[in-house]
Amino acid sequence: xTRYILRRLLQAIPLLLAISIAVFALMQAIPGGPLAAYENNxxxxxxxxxxxxxxxxxxxxVHLQYxxxxxxxxxxxxxxxxxxQRPTLVEIGERLPxxxxxxxxxxxxxxxxxxxxxxxxxxxxxxxxxxVMTTIAFMGHSIPVFWFGLILIIIxxxxxxxxxxxxxxxxxxxxxxxxxxxxxxxxxxxxxxPASLLVIHNLSGHVRYMxxxxxxxxxxxxxxxxxxxGLKERAVILKHALKNAVLPLVTIIGLEIPGLFNGALxxxxxxxxPGMGRLFFNSIxxxxxxxxxxxxxxxxxxxxxxxxxxxVVYAFLDPRIRFE
Amino acid sequence: MRALVWRRxxxxxxxxxxxxxxxxxxxxxxFVPLVLGYDPYNAPVELRRQPPALTHLFGxxxxxxxxMMRIWVGGRxxxxxxxxxxxxxITIGTLVGAVAGFYGGKIDNVLMRFNDFMLSIPNLFILLxxxxxxxxxxxxxxxxxxxxxxxxxxxxxxxxxxRLVRGQxxxxxxxxxxxxxxxxxxxxxxxxWRHILPNAASPIIVSATxxxxxxxxxxxxxxxxxxxxxxxxxxxxxxxxxxxSQMVIAPWIAIFPGLFIFITVVAINYLGDGLRDALxxxxxx
Numbered sequence: 089x090t091r092y093i094l095r096r097l098l099q100a101i102p103l104l105l106a107i108s109i110a111v112f113a114l115m116q117a118i119p120g121g122p123l124a125a126y127e128n129n130x131x132x133x134x135x136x137x138x139x140x141x142x143x144x145x146x147x148x149x150v151h152l153q154y155x156x157x158x159x160x161x162x163x164x165x166x167x168x169x170x171x172x173q174r175p176t177l178v179e180i181g182e183r184l185p186x187x188x189x190x191x192x193x194x195x196x197x198x199x200x201x202x203x204x205x206x207x208x209x210x211x212x213x214x215x216x217x218x219x220v221m222t223t224i225a226f227m228g229h230s231i232p233v234f235w236f237g238l239i240l241i242i243i244x245x246x247x248x249x250x251x252x253x254x255x256x257x258x259x260x261x262x263x264x265x266x267x268x269x270x271x272x273x274x275x276x277x278x279x280x281x282p283a284s285l286l287v288i289h290n291l292s293g294h295v296r297y298m299x300x301x302x303x304x305x306x307x308x309x310x311x312x313x314x315x316x317x318g319l320k321e322r323a324v325i326l327k328h329a330l331k332n333a334v335l336p337l338v339t340i341i342g343l344e345i346p347g348l349f350n351g352a353l354x355x356x357x358x359x360x361x362p363g364m365g366r367l368f369f370n371s372i373x374x375x376x377x378x379x380x381x382x383x384x385x386x387x388x389x390x391x392x393x394x395x396x397x398x399x400v401v402y403a404f405l406d407p408r409i410r411f412e
Numbered sequence: 413m414r415a416l417v418w419r420r421x422x423x424x425x426x427x428x429x430x431x432x433x434x435x436x437x438x439x440x441x442x443f444v445p446l447v448l449g450y451d452p453y454n455a456p457v458e459l460r461r462q463p464p465a466l467t468h469l470f471g472x473x474x475x476x477x478x479x480m481m482r483i484w485v486g487g488r489x490x491x492x493x494x495x496x497x498x499x500x501x502i503t504i505g506t507l508v509g510a511v512a513g514f515y516g517g518k519i520d521n522v523l524m525r526f527n528d529f530m531l532s533i534p535n536l537f538i539l540l541x542x543x544x545x546x547x548x549x550x551x552x553x554x555x556x557x558x559x560x561x562x563x564x565x566x567x568x569x570x571x572x573x574x575r576l577v578r579g580q581x582x583x584x585x586x587x588x589x590x591x592x593x594x595x596x597x598x599x600x601x602x603x604x605w606r607h608i609l610p611n612a613a614s615p616i617i618v619s620a621t622x623x624x625x626x627x628x629x630x631x632x633x634x635x636x637x638x639x640x641x642x643x644x645x646x647x648x649x650x651x652x653x654x655x656x657s658q659m660v661i662a663p664w665i666a667i668f669p670g671l672f673i674f675i676t677v678v679a680i681n682y683l684g685d686g687l688r689d690a691l692x693x694x695x696x697x
Contacts, residue, residue, distance in 0.1 A: 103532060111538075114545060226681065230625060231674050231677075232632055234632075234636050235636075238655065247663075347534070373638075388533060395532075
């Protein structure tokens with residue numbers, strides 16, 4: 089097992105290098121570059137522009153720029169944001185916990201809801217519960233995430249009012265009320281809408297795979313044996329079937345991890361959540377390359393790490409899998 | 413064969429209903445703008461933010477333009493982009509998957525590694541970067557129009573199709589009819605495209621259908637974020653771009669375009685589901 093993990097970690101290095109080269113090349117291809125805004129500014133002399141380019145290392149050939157960027161990255165120097173003039177690593181360090189806080193809470197809630205729904209749907213296949221849930225899961229898969237976010241805001245922020253204060257029922261953006269003293273209640277109310285959006289985004293796929301996995305397992309011989317031994321239905325489902333039925337769900341979670349980042353980006357943009365997705369979005373709009381590269385490399389690393397974790401969990405849950 | 417497929421498809425009620433809904437939406441996109449007497453681009457500004465009423469069934473937007481007119485015109489753009497992008501994605505995916513599955517070995521290894529690499533980056537991040545790249549190249553003929561968006565979405569969403577086609581080719585190339593064709597003197601190219609591909613057509617058709625829904629969602633997401641189709645040309649996505657700032661006074665601007673995306677994508681997904689049941693009855697989900 090340790091050897092397997094080590095091998096996977098070693099394999100991640102060329103993958104990350106490939107990603108960094110591809111993205112670096114893409115960004116080099118964007119005309120204008122980070123100094124485009126200055127080039128049309130009459131207050132900036134051409135010689136100043138040259139000096140700036142020298143300072144930022146933009147006058148050396150592209151492959152050297154990449155090499156400089158990479159060696160600096162490995163030393164922990166991720167460059168400076170051209171917009172805020174702060175180190176990229178500081179910017180990311182401030183935003184990453186907010187993204188993880190939102191995403192992990194939403195992810196856990198989505199799992200906690202989808203596993204029981206999937207089980208009941210499968211055990212009572214073709215019951216009204218199953219029909220309603222599969223329909224909802226189907227719809228959830230087709231709904232535009234950003235639009236659903238807007239609808240949540242229209243319903244819970246614009247339309248429904250808080251009966252006590254007369255203000256909006258739930259805040260429509262941000263992580264906390266700016267200027268107010270920090271309180272758990274304030275944090276939680278700000279969390280409800282963005283977290284709900286992410287939960288619904290994740291839920292539908294999970295329900296479908298949990299249901300499919302359970303349906304598959306219920307036809308197996310060992311389930312019939314368990315029934316034949318006279319075990320209670322509950323014990324058969326929860327003790328014998330669940331462990332195997334959850335495997336497809338784990339697989340799909342591993343495959344969906346990049347998708348979670350997409351969802352986080354949209355949620356953060358819509359709800360003005362100060363996370364990494366919004367940081368990335370703003371950095372593209374402002375051609376802030378250091379931050380853009382930084383967030384991408386950080387996301388790619390996280391995706392690979394989470395992917396490895398899912399594989400290890402998978403092996404732990406399914407002893408038939410052996411890594412050699 | 414065709415009659416059998418049709419008979420099975422007819423039994424899938426949601427798919428039949430969805431096919432009818434999609435037909436209505438397509439007919440609406442083609443014909444309603446011809447009859448509805450509103451200008452989708454210019455309107456008297458006094459008419460701005462009119463709530464839905466008999467004259468403007470879906471209300472008007474922040475510039476006074478009739479929302480219904482813009483939705484039908486925008487639907488043309490969104491649907492064409494969805495179908496065209498999937499055409500590109502399926503073509504690339506079929507080529508890559510067929511070559512990888514048929515030849516196997518090193519070629520397969522390299523192509524599938526590349527596939528994994530593409531799948532390991534969150535695609536929205538890359539879509540945004542490439543869209544920004546194309547936008548700043550400043551090609552006045554096509555910038556902000558549908559062509560770059562079609563190409564980007566097509567070029568960045570073929571990986572799933574490649575995997576599917578590869579799997580089909582892997583299992584089909586071991587079948588007797590392939591040996592028979594080879595003995596009859598057929599070359600690799602002929603075997604791949606004339607003998608194996610038609611046998612892999614059903615899952616490819618199903619997956620293409622389902623992908624149209626995803627492509628429409630992707631286009632609308634990009635346009636909503638301001639990286640897709642640029643105004644004044646409407647699409648269901650970019651109509652929502654300014655809606656967020658209008659939500660308090662004019663929520664209908666946000667509701668209707670999204671509702672059309674939602675209904676269309678649900679219908680396409682049900683249609684794909686029905687096609688799968690009809691074309692591949694052994695498939696269990």
